[in-house]
Each structure stands twice: as structure tokens, then as C-alpha cells.
Amino acid sequence: xxxxxxxxxxxxxxxxxxxxxxxxxxxxxxxxxxxxxxxxxxxxxxxxxxxxxxxxxxxxxxxxxxxxxxxxxxxxxxxxxxxxxxxxxxxxxxxxxxxxxxx
Numbered sequence: 001x002x003x004x005x006x007x008x009x010x011x012x013x014x015x016x017x018x019x020x021x022x023x024x025x026x027x028x029x030x031x032x033x034x035x036x037x038x039x040x041x042x043x044x045x046x047x048x049x050x051x052x053x054x055x056x057x058x059x060x061x062x063x064x065x066x067x068x069x070x071x072x073x074x075x076x077x078x079x080x081x082x083x084x085x086x087x088x089x090x091x092x093x094x095x096x097x098x099x100x101x102x103x
Contacts, residue, residue, distance in 0.1 A: 022097045029090055036082030038062075038074035045078040047086055053079075 029049035037044045042062035046055040056078075062071050 018097060022094060025093045025097070029086075029093055032089065034082050034085040034089065036078045036080065036085060038077040038081075043071075043074040043078040045075070045082045047079075047082045049086055049090065051083060051086055 032049040033054060034047050034049065035044055036047075042059040044055075044057040045053060046057075047053055056075070058071070058075070062074050064070060
């Protein structure tokens with residue numbers, strides 16, 4: 001960092017450190033698993049921290065041929081809960097890096 005005033009060089013080092021820590025936190029999140037379940041646990045969805053679905057479990061009790069909408073609603077509820085869990089944990093882990101930054 002030659003030629004940079006002391007404050008600027010120090011700030012650059014802090015930014016590089018923060019970038020490295022943020023990358024590590026993102027890697028940790030990507031391998032974590034987040035589960036969401038519908039009411040009564042009839043449907044469970046599992047996502048990785050990078051929002052890829054890893055598993056979907058459907059209890060046979062949720063499969064009513066006379067009410068396919070119910071199963072759709074249960075799947076949507078489980079998926080949305082799992083994704084909300086991903087978002088919440090992402091904000092907890094990465095929020096400290098992005099506070100005050102424009103979105």
C-alpha cells in the first residue's frame with residue numbers, strides 16, 4: 001500500500017479483513033441446512049443456506065385426492081418457512097458486514 005496516507009492504508013487493510021470474514025461467513029451459510037414445516041408437520045422442506053432445496057418430505061396423510069389444493073398449500077408453507085429461516089440466519093451472520101450500506 002505504498003504511497004497511501006496512513007489512514008487510507010489502515011482502512012484498506014480493514015476492508016480486506018472484513019471481506020475475508022464475510023466470505024468465510026457466506027461459505028458457512030452455504031453448507032448449513034434450514035428446515036421449514038407446514039402446520040402439523042405434514043410437509044417438511046430442507047434448504048441449504050444458498051437457497052437450494054435439498055429435501056422435501058410429504059406425509060401420506062397430506063395426500064388427499066379430493067383436496068389437492070391442501071397439499072399445495074402445505075408445500076408452499078413449508079418452503080416459505082425454510083426460506084425465511086435462511087434469510088433470518090443470513091441477516092444475523094452477514095448483517096454486521098452490510099449495516100449502513102445502501103441496498
